């Protein structure tokens with residue numbers, strides 16, 4: 001079998017969402033920037049070009065590593081609420097690559113649970129844009145680098161917009 005059944009079904013055109021009034025935060029790591037930078041670019045360009053988000057409403061904040069993503073997302077979400085400029089959705093972008101110790105497993109677990117908690121605790125959709133890769137090749141392919149690769153941040157941007165719409169439901 002040469003075709004996978006995995007993947008996100010695109011929204012039909014009649015359900016296409018206009019993001020022109022949305023404010024989206026991208027928090028990203030500087031660890032593994034060769035892979036993280038194209039992911040951030042892919043997310044930003046998709047938000048602007050596919051969903052009409054205004055460039056000035058895509059806020060980008062860089063931090064050291066994936067372990068810092070949940071705290072930063074939580075803090076910036078709450079700060080924006082206090083400033084009366086809440087984010088409609090947040091995308092956390094990072095890349096963890098397995099090394100020779102148990103560090104990878106601990107960080108993956110902490111970051112996954114942490115990002116889920118930020119969703120619930122802040123009532124803001126926080127998209128899990130964290131690649132957890134067994135080697136560098138897997139990371140490159142998921143950042144759109146190389147033959148038969150796909151930049152997963154394109155999907156994360158679409159998910160952020162869809163979830164921003166969910167967040168706007170009032171009753």
Ligand code: DLZ
Nearest residue numbers: 029031064065066067068094095096097
């Ligand atoms: C220390 C570390 C290691 C070994 N690997 C990664 C990685 O692959 N991806 C990543 O985003 N961060 C890594 N870090 C840094 C930790 O996430 C964190 O920044 C430090 O432990 C300080 O809290």
